[in-house]
Amino acid sequence: MRSGLLSFMLAVIVSLSWADSSSAFVTELRQRGYALIPTPQRVELENGDITLGPGWAIEAEGRARGDIAVRRLTEGARELHGLVLAGKGEGKIVLKIAAGTVKGTDDPELLKQAYRLTATPGRVEITGNDAPGLFYGVQSFLQLLRRNPDGSLSLPAGTITDWPDLQLRFAHWDTKHHQKRIETLKRLIDWLAYFKVNMIGFEMEDKYEYPSHPIIGAPGAYTKEQMQELTRYALERHVQLVPVIQSPAHMAYVLKHEEFAHLRADGCNYQICMCDPEAIQLIFDMFDDMIEATPGVEYFHVSTDEVYFAGTCDKCEREYNEENRSQAWIDFVLKAHEFLASRGRTMLAWVEYPVLAEHILQLPPDLIDGVMGGDQDFLDMEKAVGIRQLAYSSTQGSEFLFPNHLPTTYRGRYTRGRVEGNVQTVRRGLAMGANPIGSFAAAWDDSGLHEETFWLGWASVTQYAWTHLTPTPEQTTADFMDVFYGPGHQDMLEVYNLLEQGARFFEDGWESVISSERNPGYGNSDGKGIHTERYDQLLVPPSLPDPADLAIESVFSTRYAGRVEQARALLPESDRLIALLNRNMTSLSRNRYNQEVYLSIAQLERHFIETLLELDETERSLISASEAAAKGNHGRAVNYMVEANNSVAALLERREWMWNNLTEVWEKSRYEKGRSVDGRKFVHVLDDLKDHWADRRRGLDYMMAPFQRMQLPAWRGALVKIIDSYAAAHGVPVRGLAVPRLED
Numbered sequence: 001m002r003s004g005l006l007s008f009m010l011a012v013i014v015s016l017s018w019a020d021s022s023s024a025f026v027t028e029l030r031q032r033g034y035a036l037i038p039t040p041q042r043v044e045l046e047n048g049d050i051t052l053g054p055g056w057a058i059e060a061e062g063r064a065r066g067d068i069a070v071r072r073l074t075e076g077a078r079e080l081h082g083l084v085l086a087g088k089g090e091g092k093i094v095l096k097i098a099a100g101t102v103k104g105t106d107d108p109e110l111l112k113q114a115y116r117l118t119a120t121p122g123r124v125e126i127t128g129n130d131a132p133g134l135f136y137g138v139q140s141f142l143q144l145l146r147r148n149p150d151g152s153l154s155l156p157a158g159t160i161t162d163w164p165d166l167q168l169r170f171a172h173w174d175t176k177h178h179q180k181r182i183e184t185l186k187r188l189i190d191w192l193a194y195f196k197v198n199m200i201g202f203e204m205e206d207k208y209e210y211p212s213h214p215i216i217g218a219p220g221a222y223t224k225e226q227m228q229e230l231t232r233y234a235l236e237r238h239v240q241l242v243p244v245i246q247s248p249a250h251m252a253y254v255l256k257h258e259e260f261a262h263l264r265a266d267g268c269n270y271q272i273c274m275c276d277p278e279a280i281q282l283i284f285d286m287f288d289d290m291i292e293a294t295p296g297v298e299y300f301h302v303s304t305d306e307v308y309f310a311g312t313c314d315k316c317e318r319e320y321n322e323e324n325r326s327q328a329w330i331d332f333v334l335k336a337h338e339f340l341a342s343r344g345r346t347m348l349a350w351v352e353y354p355v356l357a358e359h360i361l362q363l364p365p366d367l368i369d370g371v372m373g374g375d376q377d378f379l380d381m382e383k384a385v386g387i388r389q390l391a392y393s394s395t396q397g398s399e400f401l402f403p404n405h406l407p408t409t410y411r412g413r414y415t416r417g418r419v420e421g422n423v424q425t426v427r428r429g430l431a432m433g434a435n436p437i438g439s440f441a442a443a444w445d446d447s448g449l450h451e452e453t454f455w456l457g458w459a460s461v462t463q464y465a466w467t468h469l470t471p472t473p474e475q476t477t478a479d480f481m482d483v484f485y486g487p488g489h490q491d492m493l494e495v496y497n498l499l500e501q502g503a504r505f506f507e508d509g510w511e512s513v514i515s516s517e518r519n520p521g522y523g524n525s526d527g528k529g530i531h532t533e534r535y536d537q538l539l540v541p542p543s544l545p546d547p548a549d550l551a552i553e554s555v556f557s558t559r560y561a562g563r564v565e566q567a568r569a570l571l572p573e574s575d576r577l578i579a580l581l582n583r584n585m586t587s588l589s590r591n592r593y594n595q596e597v598y599l600s601i602a603q604l605e606r607h608f609i610e611t612l613l614e615l616d617e618t619e620r621s622l623i624s625a626s627e628a629a630a631k632g633n634h635g636r637a638v639n640y641m642v643e644a645n646n647s648v649a650a651l652l653e654r655r656e657w658m659w660n661n662l663t664e665v666w667e668k669s670r671y672e673k674g675r676s677v678d679g680r681k682f683v684h685v686l687d688d689l690k691d692h693w694a695d696r697r698r699g700l701d702y703m704m705a706p707f708q709r710m711q712l713p714a715w716r717g718a719l720v721k722i723i724d725s726y727a728a729a730h731g732v733p734v735r736g737l738a739v740p741r742l743e744d
Helices: 003-014 018-022 068-081 131-144 182-194 224-236 258-263 277-293 322-341 357-362 376-385 418-431 451-466 473-485 492-509 561-587 592-630 634-666 700-709 712-729
Strands: 042-052 056-060 091-097 115-120 123-128 153-162 168-174 199-203 240-247 268-272 299-303 346-349 388-394 408-410 413-415 436-442 511-514 535-538
Touching (some): 068 091, 091 131, 115 131, 123 131, 131 182, 182 224, 182 451, 224 277, 258 268, 277 299, 277 322, 299 322, 322 346, 357 376, 388 418, 418 436, 418 451, 418 473, 436 451, 451 473, 451 592, 492 561, 492 592, 535 700, 561 592, 592 634, 634 700, 634 712
Parallel strands (some): 056 091, 091 123, 168 199, 199 240, 240 299, 299 346, 388 436
Antiparallel strands (some): 042 153, 115 153
8 A cells, every 4th residue: 555545544443434534624725715626735825915817917837838737827817717818927826847846745646646736926827747737726826816805816825735635526427318519518528628627537438439240329329430539638637538337237228129139138128138249349449449448548437337147048058146257257357358358458447246256366456446445354455466556436316306415404305415425435445444546526326416416526536536634524624615616606505405406305305116117127037137116206196077067076185285384385495496406597607507407407496386386276176177067067166167167277387398498408408309410210128137227218208207107188178078068057157267278
C-alpha cells in the first residue's frame, strides 16, 4: 500500500465517526465567502482579497503555452464571470507547468494532478506539476472568482496547494433507456471536468453502432467517428471515456435479437451463455469495436454485474453449484483480462456475486474492482493479490423522477440522503483495509431520470475522492450550489428538498397491483433462476353511476383517503416549488436548462397531486348526482354529472399540456426515446429478468404509464353516455358538457 494512503487510512481509523471528525467544521475558504469543490488539501490565506478586472492579462510560460488550460481560463472567465482577460498589464495571471512544484504525496500519478495557486496583489500564479495539474488549478481559480456588490471580481489572497487523494474519479453515464445528443455529452464533459472528474464510465448498451455486429446498435446509435471525436474532446480536458460494456449479464440489448437467441443462458435474454465460445467471441467483438471507438483511453470496464446464471446452460459441462458458478465467473474474467491486456487496456469489473472470496486469489493483480464493497473477506483476498478498488457510490438507484440526494422525512420514514452516504464511502473502505485507486459515482438509468438530476451526486462523490476527510455534507451541498448555479441562485436547497418530496409522493402514491402487462419474472424448473412478481402502478378511478338511477358507492374517496389528504397538504408546497423554479429561470447566471428540466419534473409531480384531488372531487360530484336523482331532482343530477365530466376533461387537458412540455424540454438534450432512423425501427423487447420502470414503454411515456392505466378518456366516454341516456329518459337538457375528443 502507498505510504500516502496508509496515512489516510490511519487518520480515518482515528476519525471514522463523522460527528467526531468535522461535524462543526467549515473550511477557511467558505468562512471567507468563497466556494470551491472539491475542497483543496492545503489552504494558507492572508488578509484581504485580490481584485481582478478587464485590465488583467494571461501570461503562459514554457509548456503551458498552447495548453488547453489557457483556453479554458480565457473562455471560462468570459462565460462564467463576464471577464475578458485581454488587458495589458494591470494584473497578470501566470500559468506554468513545473514538475516537483507540489510534493504533498509520494504517488507519482497523483502528483501529475497537483497544482499550486498563489494570489497576490496584481499577480496570480497557477503552477501545475504536469498538464492535468495546471488544468485543475485553472478550474479552481474560475470557481473561486467572486462577484462583489460593486461588480468587481475578487479572489482570496494566499496560496492553495492541492492534489487528489484518489487517482481515478469516475462519473457514470448509463444509456440503457435513452441517448443523449452529442452537444449534450460535450457540455457534460466540460462541467464534469470543472469538478475535477477525470473518468467517465460510458455504459453504452445499444447506443453504439458496433461495426462488427450492426444489428446490436439501436437506430441512430453513435457512429465510430462520433465516438472518436468525442473521445478526443474528453482527452483534451484530461477526461477518459471508459467503455462500460454490460456482459455477460444485463445483455437483453443484444439477446433480444433473434440472431443471438441461441446464445441465451438457459433461454433467458438477460444473460449470455458463458460456456459457449461463440458467445464469448461475440462479447470480444463488441470490446474490439469499443476499443476502436475510444483511442487513447487506458481503461475498459467489462461490468460482470449481477451474473446470476453462470453455468446454467445445457452447453455447460460442470454441475451447477456455488463452487462451479463462481469458477465460471472467474474463467470469463480471466479470458476478458487476457483479451484486453493484449490490446493495452486495464480492465475493471464488478467483483461480486457469484464469485466466492477464495476464488479471488486466481485473479490478476492489475484488475481493478469497480465496487469497493462491504465484504471483508473480499477485501482481504484482494489485498493478498494486490487488486485495487473503486470506492463505489450510487447517486441514484430506483427512485422515480428525482434522486434522494438530501436528508428527508417522508410518511414518517427518515432517509439520510445519498450525499451524506457519499461522505463515508472512501473512509469506510480505508478503515476496512481497502486500497482504492479511485471512485465511481454511479447514476443508473433504470428509472429513466434525466441526467440533470445527477449533478449533486457526481460532484459530491468526486469531492470525497479528492479530499476524503473534509468537508461536511452540508458544506459540500452548499459549495455545489454556489459553483454550479452561480451568483443569483436562491433557495436551491429548498428546491431540491421539495423536488425530492414530490418525487417520493409520486413514487409511493400510486397503488401497486400485480401486473397485467408483464408475465412474472424469469425462473426455471431447477430453481436456479429468480422468480419475481411484476407490479404496475395505477389508481382505480371513481366508479361510474348506475345508468338507470345513478346509484354509486364511494370507492375512490374511501380507498385513497390517506393519499388525498397528503396531496392536499402537498399542494401549497408544489406551488412554492414551481414559483421558485420560475424565478430561478430569470435569476440564475448559469445552467438555466437544469432548472427548466426541474420545472418539467415539478409540473409532473404537481399533476399527480391534482389527479388525486380532482378525482376525489369528481366522485363527490357523482355522489351528489346520485343523491339528487334519489330526490327526483333530475336536472340537478345531470348538472352534477356534467360537472364531474368537465373536471376530468380539464384534468386531461392539463395533462396533455404538461406532457408535451416535458417531452419538448427533455428532448432538447436527448434524442427521441426508441426512435426509428433511416427506415430502421427500434426493437423493443422487455428484459426477461429485470423490470426497469424506464423500459415499460418504448418511448418517454413510461412516466405516463400509471396515468394511462387509469383509462380516464374511456371513463369519460362512458360517463357521457350515462349523462345522455339519463337526461333523455327524464327529459332534461344537457348544457355545457365537454364532449370527449376523437383522439381521447
